[in-house]
Amino acid sequence: MNKLFEEAASVIDQIESRGFEAYFVGGCVRDYCLDRPIKDIDIASSAKPEEIQRIFPKTIPVGIEHGTVIVRYNQVSYEVTTFRKEDKYEDFRRPSKVWFVTDLEEDLSRRDFTFNAMAMNKNFELIDPFNGREDLKRQQIRTVGKPEQRFSEDPLRIMRAFRFMSVYGMRIEEKTKLALKNNAPLLKRISTERITVEFKKMLEGEMAGKALQLMQDCGVFPYMPYPLEEISEGSFLSFDWSSLESEEQRWAAVIVLTKVDDERDFLKQWKLPNKVIQSVLTILSSYKKTGWTKMDLYTTGLTSVLSGLRLRCLIQDESYEEQERKLKHLADEIIIQSRDEIPLNGEDILQIKQESPGVWVGQLFQELEKEIVEGKLPLSEREIRDWVRRWGKQ
Template identity: 35%
Template sequence: MSDALKQGAMQIVRRLCEAGFEAYLVGGCVRDEQLGRPVKDYDIATSAHPEQVQRLFERTVPTGLQHGTVTVVVGKKPYEVTTFRREGGYEAFRRPTEVEYIDSLTEDLQRRDFTMNAMAIDQNGRLIDPFDGMSDLERGVLRCVGRAEERFGEDALRMMRCLRFASEYGLIVEQATWDALNSGISLLRHIAMERIRAELERMLGGSDPNRALDLLTGSKALRHVKQELLLSGLDKETAWPPLSRLTEMEHRLAFIYIRLGAVPAEVEEDMIKLTFSRHQMETVKRIVAAHTALLSGLDRATGWAEEAYLRRIWISAALTYGVPALRALREIYLLENRPIRTEDIKVGEAADVWKRLGSVWLEQMPVSALAELAVGGKDLMGHLGVKGGPWTGRLLHRLLESAALAELRNDKETLLAAAREHYENMQENDE
């Protein structure tokens, strides 16, 4: 895939050069290729102006003409082709107020954020590296191009990118760059929350989430964003277990919220501020809610919780929040000896049982959702001769729990027989 992608990019570069312009592969694709990492997309910089690019290629899309960018389509693959440019002042610490076209590759590379992103490859495959990005990479150092204060002052999002690149590529942030980041970190309040979320998501979902947490803690970056976040409490936490053992970014995030002692409503509020998708929010919230439910189930237990009781509250949580949430929660508990920051021995011992047996219990459940139950609301109303109401849902849930715990067989006759007894008990309790 990447070979075909690169061929398309080089075809564009050569076509521009044949027409008398300069053209190069630039940015992240050059960096990743030098490091032997997979390249997701190739960007091209050229001395040709946007209208000249549009004239040279059959299929183009005017994606960012105000910034000098034209998308050229080769095969079915889009490539961004941007004119060499110098940027005027910046507004809102994010966007250039004006763009001036130039004919110098070096000057174009000079406006970029980090030395490792300021390299280019020419039509013959030769590396052009005016700011020693390659030697920085070889030394494992992340360094701004030119003066770090200026780079971060032009675009404050670069500070979040700095943390992400350092964690993802295993780099040490050069001292002057780190000092500039720490002195300029309050500029993050100018950056849209969705931009912060995109960087955070990539950091936590990346290859070294623990390094990302260290960098977020060291810089206190999340204390300086536009809206107050519960996640900013990260910098009070230390000694995280290896989060990379959790395969999903959402599961890593759920673990962090559990560690911070968040309740589901706080998770929702935080994730809405950060513009996470509804699906991502529900996934994280369900895991945190299941954890909260298990803890409150332990609080209600008298004496030491028996294994049968621990199984009951585990399966009850699975029915309420979904089997996937409980599977994820068990993985979270497996991360360390005391997954829940508490001195309560009972909680620790319960977690040990859930780690050992939680997976088996989930597999043994004969039913895990109302849709799998052999009776429905209409069956109950018909059998009991009573009009539907709030009792219907409560009774179905009770039957579901009994069937899931294998206390009742999941067949119509058995469930309807049990339904009458449950219904009568409910009536007595309500009176």
Template identity: 40%
Template sequence: MQLKQLPEEFKQALPILTTITAAGFEAYFVGGSVRDTILNKPIHDVDIASSAYPAEVKNLFKKTVDTGIQHGTVMILDHGHGYEVTTFRTESGYQDYRRPDQVTFVRSLAEDLMRRDFTINALAMNAKGVVTDLFGGLTDLNDHVIKAVGDPAARFHEDALRMMRAVRFSSQLNFQIEAETKQAIASQAELLTKIAMERIHEEFVKLMMGQAASQGVEQLISTKLYQYLPGLNERVSELRPLADQKFELANENQVWSFLAMTLGISASQVSDWLKKWKTANKIVKDVTEMVQLLTVIKSQTVSNWDLYVAGRQNVLDALAVSRWLNMPYRPDLLQHYDQLVITQKKQLTISGKELMQNQIVTAGPVLGQVLSYLEQQVVAGDLANEPDLLVLAAKNYVQEISK
């Protein structure tokens, strides 16, 4: 197969291939960028593989960075772009089920492609757009199939994360997992416990944002991978209906809030759950607020304060998620949010410093309590955001709590 028209990303990287091949070495575009180009999808990282050893690559270019020199990877800096060139290699001895104990540099493209995960990723393309396919990857792309290169059990034993990648690709590309490959995942699913949760987290979020996410969920269940995923392992009966339900999620906050509502995980339980997934603190906070908001949307008891606490972006995301939860759709809530008198505490027309200057309260816990009271009253629409009125309200509140 030869691609007649290369995407701009490849065209910009062609001087790298030209320089390497002019020196007598082989060089190819490899992996996901080749796959996605054939599928007419946007490409992201342009990866290059070469028969040149790292020292030989470095000798050919003025600006390089040893990004993964022990594994044969050198980054070439060219006109503001960084291109990773990795030497053809073989790998062996995967004691941690993730990284090879030994990497051997080789001159053979065939040996390099043989170590890759799936046939659709074991593709190489030269500067003229000619694709090298040694394992039937083009046929599998055409047939929409995810198939391991060689023995699937061996591929997953080398890197157990590949099991999650298989299911993720199934969701993202709307491909089916080939029977022998799927059986190998099911028989070795427990190996997922050997993988850092951060890596599993990344694959899972991509899966849930795929074009065929429900299919991805079905694959998680049928391969038994769900048994090793926090929160899913004990709620498979709540998870299972998602295998038959269409849903489209646009970001990670939507993923986790949608799942929390589906699995029956309350706002107070979100933090403990997502920490098991090694989720970033900001996302934990946002998801907690979104689940709180979705809960009151469901019960039709949304207040100004609920919208205020969530923030505009979380309101938007919660509304998007609510559609897939079969809730009453409330686009008016965004309008309500935009009509709030304030959307941040700092927008109050009086500060803690001014309250102390007016001798209404001294520094300490009570000061924070007074400011929170004023904030809630203004957000609720029960108190105008005017300095004189806020001072009076603060005085009355202090007198009330001092009784």
């Protein structure tokens, strides 16, 4: 028995002992059926939120108006949600009204995809009214009920479909795909932050290239936070996306393949953190550059240079290992990693030169740093002092 389920079964026992039903639901059941790692356990119950609060001494009413309470049990958090049915989604995110119900199947019927509409009791018996297990076996993504309705309720489900396709290596069932295509313009109603979360998760999947290609084929690109240009057929499939090692590399790959003109604006439109934006821009700069010098490596950093190189080699089908070896050898010859390692500071320079402070101090330091990095001047305090004395007299 999975240890997480074993521990969570005690929560279900507590609820059932009070005469209510309770089941494992959602992603944990899906991932259990796929024999994938399980992160969080979600529970659905016929007990109303206030009844859950009476059963457990430690609860957090995170979404109590929609029936959700976090239960703290043996130092673990479990999201327990009352069986419910929903009214229309007026804001394309949350239903305008929910009703608590006592029937599990009625609760499962409101969910997005069939493999997310499965439940399991504490004895690992599956409740699967919409054949989600069969869809998992067939490796297909299919909505619960009418796909047009599911996507119009919450258009973010369009992005979730592509995410599941990428992460789980599935295909999207034809009726679901058609509805996804028809409802793509509704993505304009969804906040950038929500789209970005799903897009980032999609890029992490091994089938990200196929998912991006289908996004283009279904006409989703124009409705992204930064509208993406269509590219030639197969470009997204030209390399193995799982070879990319970081979030920043994946964003850089999207920019390169879709030929984005204003790279910084693209990244800002997706509302990425400034640190991520700067890292992506550095990788892109490295991607475009050839003929690296020691000073280039010193200012950019070997990690960013190799990240850009790996991206270029993947996209342009170049050999990576030999270029990596040469760059690492060049980096090994650089005797300092930062200006702090130079055995002189600004006060030392003023004392040696016997001059008033000014912009010349910064200029001297820049030239001194370059001389040391390029191997023209050893990291010797005596020789550096001699060089400082000579500076400006050439």
